[in-house]
Amino acid sequence: MINVSFLGLMSGISVLLKTTVIVVGIFEGSNHLEDNGALEGYNDKIMEIVNGYQSFDGKFAEVLPIIGLEKDFPVVVVIGLGKSEDFDENKALKVGGVIYSELNRMKVPDASIVINTDSNVSANIGYGALLRSFKFDKYFVEKKDKNSVYLNKLLLFSKSDPQEVTALFNDLKAEGESIFLARSFVSEPPNILYPETYAQMIYEELSKVGVTVEVFDEDYMKANQMMALLGVGQGSAKKSRLVVMKWNGGDESESPIAFVGKGVTFDTGGISLKPSKGMWDMKYDMAGSASVVGIMRTLAARKAKVNAVGVVGLVENSVDGNAQRPSDVVISMSGQTIEVLNTDAEGRLVLADALWYTQEMFTPKLMVDLATLTGAVVVALGNNQYAGLFSNDDSIANQLIVAGNESGEKLWRLPLDEAYDKLIDSSIADMQNISTKGYGADSITAAQFLQRFVNGVPWVHLDIAGMAWDYEGTEICPKGATGFGVRLLNRFVSKYYESH
Structure with missing residues (x-):
C-alpha cells in the first residue's frame, strides 16, 4: 500500500x-x-x-x-x-x-x-x-x-x-484497507477461498480490529432449520458456513444496524448448469459477503459510534449426486416452503435464511442486504453505473441514494409491487424461487422473494451484480474486483446513524 x-x-x-x-x-x-x-x-x-x-x-x-x-x-x-x-x-x-x-x-x-x-x-x-x-x-x-x-x-x-488533513485521511485509509480486503477476497480463486477457508479468513482479519466473529457449521444451521441455505451447498464437497460479525461502538441499549451478504464462493448453477463460457467469473458471486466484511471492518477500524452486525451465508453451488434438483421443495428457517425450480437462482435461498436469522437473533433497527443476485439488473442498469435498490422503507431508501451519490457508489431504485409478488406463487408450496410466467422483471421478482423473509423490519436489498467486478478498471480501481458497497455503507452509517 x-x-x-x-x-x-x-x-x-x-x-x-x-x-x-x-x-x-x-x-x-x-x-x-x-x-x-x-x-x-x-x-x-x-x-x-x-x-x-x-x-x-x-x-x-x-x-x-x-x-x-x-x-x-x-x-x-x-x-x-x-x-x-x-x-x-x-x-x-x-x-x-x-x-x-x-x-x-x-x-x-x-x-x-x-x-x-x-x-x-x-x-x-x-x-x-x-x-x-x-x-x-x-x-x-x-x-x-x-x-x-x-x-x-x-x-x-x-x-x-496538515494534522487535520492527516486525521481525515486516516479515517479514509481505514476504509481503504477494508476495501482492499474485500477486493482481495473477491479476487481469490475458488480452490483457495471456499466456505470453510473464507470463514476462517474473516475470523482472522476482523478479530485484529476488534470485531467479534462467530463461525457456525452445518449442524448449527440444521438445528435452526436453515434448509434453504443448506440446500444450495448440498451438492458440494465444501461445507457451508454462517458467519456473524458484531461491532458494538454505540450505546448498549441501541439496536444494531444489520448488513447481510450473499457468499456463494463459486456458482456452477448447480443442476441448472451455467454455460462454460464466462463461468470463471462466478468466483465473484460472494462479492456481497465481501462488502459486508468490508463495512464491518471499516466501522471497527475507525471506532465508529454505532452498533452493527454483519451476517454472511457461505456456500458453494456445485454438482454431485446429492445436488439439489429443480422441483425440490425445502423448508426455510421462517417455516415457509420453497419450490426450487431453478438451482441457479440460489443466492435468494441463501439470503432467505440469512435475513430471517438476522431478524430473529438481533432485532435490528434496519437491514441492508448485498448480493450479486441477478444478471437482469445488469440488463436494466448496465455494468459499473448503478446498483439496483429495492426497499420497503422510503426514508432509508432515500438515505442510501444520497449516500450513494455522495460516495460515488450510485444506486437506482426499482419497484416492489404485489403484481410482481404474485409471479412467484407456487402451486405446491408457499412460493417458488423464480417466476415461470415469462414476463421478465427477474431482478424484481428476486427482490419480491427476499421480501417474503422480511418480518416487519425496515429493509433494503442492493443487487450489485453489475458493480462487483470492473472489466476495464476505473480511476480509483484497477481491472477486477471493486469492493463496491463499502464506501456507500460507511457514508450511510456516518451520515445518518452514527453518534457524533
Whole structure:
C-alpha cells in the first residue's frame, strides 16, 4: 500500500525539490496553477509551457508532463481538474487515482502533489491514489512489468492544517484497507477461498480490529432449520458456513444496524448448469459477503459510534449426486416452503435464511442486504453505473441514494409491487424461487422473494451484480474486483446513524 503523507504549503520549495516529480493542478480554462504560490518563481515558466500546448486546456484528468524545466529540477506533471464549479470530493478522489496511474506508468518512486484545496479534498486526493494502488499479484511466480509497483511515496501539500488533513485521511485509509480486503477476497480463486477457508479468513482479519466473529457449521444451521441455505451447498464437497460479525461502538441499549451478504464462493448453477463460457467469473458471486466484511471492518477500524452486525451465508453451488434438483421443495428457517425450480437462482435461498436469522437473533433497527443476485439488473442498469435498490422503507431508501451519490457508489431504485409478488406463487408450496410466467422483471421478482423473509423490519436489498467486478478498471480501481458497497455503507452509517 502506498505511503501518503501531508505537509502545509508553507513548507516551501526546498522540500518539493527533493522529490522525483512535482504534480500540480489547473482548472479548465484557468491562466494559473492551483499551487497557492508554493512553486514560487516557477509558476510563470510552467504556465508558459502549458499555454504552448493547444491540446491541453485543463479538462478533467488531462495530463501534461514537463521535463527539463531547469537543470536538476524535478519532472513537473500538470493535471487537469476540470471545471472549478464541478470539483468536489469525488472528483478529487478520481484525480488522485489518475495521478497514481500516471506516476506509476512513469516508473517514479516518489512525488509531491501541490493542489490548492481544502482539507477534505486534499485527503480525498491522497485516498484516490491509495485506492488505485491496489494489486492482486500474489500468484505470479515472477512479477510482470505491468503488475509492478514503482510509486511508493506521495507527499501532498495542502493549504489546510496538515494534522487535520492527516486525521481525515486516516479515517479514509481505514476504509481503504477494508476495501482492499474485500477486493482481495473477491479476487481469490475458488480452490483457495471456499466456505470453510473464507470463514476462517474473516475470523482472522476482523478479530485484529476488534470485531467479534462467530463461525457456525452445518449442524448449527440444521438445528435452526436453515434448509434453504443448506440446500444450495448440498451438492458440494465444501461445507457451508454462517458467519456473524458484531461491532458494538454505540450505546448498549441501541439496536444494531444489520448488513447481510450473499457468499456463494463459486456458482456452477448447480443442476441448472451455467454455460462454460464466462463461468470463471462466478468466483465473484460472494462479492456481497465481501462488502459486508468490508463495512464491518471499516466501522471497527475507525471506532465508529454505532452498533452493527454483519451476517454472511457461505456456500458453494456445485454438482454431485446429492445436488439439489429443480422441483425440490425445502423448508426455510421462517417455516415457509420453497419450490426450487431453478438451482441457479440460489443466492435468494441463501439470503432467505440469512435475513430471517438476522431478524430473529438481533432485532435490528434496519437491514441492508448485498448480493450479486441477478444478471437482469445488469440488463436494466448496465455494468459499473448503478446498483439496483429495492426497499420497503422510503426514508432509508432515500438515505442510501444520497449516500450513494455522495460516495460515488450510485444506486437506482426499482419497484416492489404485489403484481410482481404474485409471479412467484407456487402451486405446491408457499412460493417458488423464480417466476415461470415469462414476463421478465427477474431482478424484481428476486427482490419480491427476499421480501417474503422480511418480518416487519425496515429493509433494503442492493443487487450489485453489475458493480462487483470492473472489466476495464476505473480511476480509483484497477481491472477486477471493486469492493463496491463499502464506501456507500460507511457514508450511510456516518451520515445518518452514527453518534457524533
